[in-house]
Amino acid sequence: MEEKIINMAFANLEKHTGIKGNFTTSNNEQDGKVELIFPDGRKEFFIAEVKKEIRNHQLLQLIEGNTKTKRTNNLLLIAENIFPKTKEVLRMNNVAWLDIAGNIFLHTDKHHVWIEGHKKIKIQGKELNRAFTATGLKVLYLFLIEENLLNQPYRYIAEEAGVALGNINYIINGLKVQKFLILHDKKRMMLINKAALLQKWMAAYEEKLKTTLHIGNFRFFTNDDYYEWKKWQLEPDKTFWGGEPAGDIMTNYLKPEIFTLYTEEIQNTLMKKYRLIPDPQGKVKVYKKFWKGQQTFNSTVVHPLLAYTDLMNTGDRRCMETAEKIYNELLRNQLQ
Numbered sequence: 001m002e003e004k005i006i007n008m009a010f011a012n013l014e015k016h017t018g019i020k021g022n023f024t025t026s027n028n029e030q031d032g033k034v035e036l037i038f039p040d041g042r043k044e045f046f047i048a049e050v051k052k053e054i055r056n057h058q059l060l061q062l063i064e065g066n067t068k069t070k071r072t073n074n075l076l077l078i079a080e081n082i083f084p085k086t087k088e089v090l091r092m093n094n095v096a097w098l099d100i101a102g103n104i105f106l107h108t109d110k111h112h113v114w115i116e117g118h119k120k121i122k123i124q125g126k127e128l129n130r131a132f133t134a135t136g137l138k139v140l141y142l143f144l145i146e147e148n149l150l151n152q153p154y155r156y157i158a159e160e161a162g163v164a165l166g167n168i169n170y171i172i173n174g175l176k177v178q179k180f181l182i183l184h185d186k187k188r189m190m191l192i193n194k195a196a197l198l199q200k201w202m203a204a205y206e207e208k209l210k211t212t213l214h215i216g217n218f219r220f221f222t223n224d225d226y227y228e229w230k231k232w233q234l235e236p237d238k239t240f241w242g243g244e245p246a247g248d249i250m251t252n253y254l255k256p257e258i259f260t261l262y263t264e265e266i267q268n269t270l271m272k273k274y275r276l277i278p279d280p281q282g283k284v285k286v287y288k289k290f291w292k293g294q295q296t297f298n299s300t301v302v303h304p305l306l307a308y309t310d311l312m313n314t315g316d317r318r319c320m321e322t323a324e325k326i327y328n329e330l331l332r333n334q335l336q
Helices: 002-017 056-069 084-092 134-145 147-151 154-161 167-177 194-213 223-227 243-251 267-274 304-312 317-335
Strands: 020-025 032-037 043-053 074-081 096-099 104-107 112-115 181-184 188-191 214-220 239-242 259-263 276-278 284-288 296-298
Touching (some): 002 096, 056 084, 084 096, 134 154, 154 167, 194 214, 194 284, 194 317, 214 223, 214 267, 239 243, 243 304, 304 317
Parallel strands (some): 043 074, 259 284
Antiparallel strands (some): 096 104, 181 188, 239 259
């Protein structure tokens, strides 16, 4: 798989830019070394990491690894697929990347190259896996939180997730195909590779589900509202803090800058009750609540798994450090 990723990435890079790439394996430095030859004959050398996809939990490792390797060579991430938000985070931290479509970012003393827009390519055609559609992600969220739901009647699972009954069998089969679910003792199903499953869910949630839940962005009516957000009387079991506020409440480690809310309340009610003003650039981001039961930290704060996901997907170092605290203190045991 890695060889196919490298070959396709280099082939499309040369097609679009004229830049040629050579890869040599190395046992000592990441996955290997890369030589890029530019049309003017100049060369750049990189230590390479090759991945099918880059997960959010790997971002800090790449950023820190890039800092270390810059003492000798630059780091280049080569991947089949890199989500737009991940590309942005890597670029902000000056980590070079290349995907198999030939999109690239690198900034060195000799060259600055940033090319986007070439359509995402899959190495081989695959059938749609229902487990990672927007509908499947809602069901999978419940499985990650309450694994016992796997062995409840399909009708009950569908009701808890708020999805159509016919989806459940496809979602279960999708998890089996990707080796995240097995039959245990010939009767009960159980999840396996949970940490990897969570990372895949997180990436898909950001790209496929969260955008469909977005109600709008808002700003605070006054600066005092910004500093006194903890005094807000959120409607219990209807409106919940997510993201940075949830991280602050759970760890007391983070001062929020972006305020995420998940809610069942209508927009006019939210604006009146919480003194919010619509603003596309506002720091209060409101999303529809997508779960039905009590899968939360408390009556006004989302479950740690969702808070962890929101924080990791920001790409912000302080937020990701807070997310790691949540994982270690509240999630690790159930996801091992």
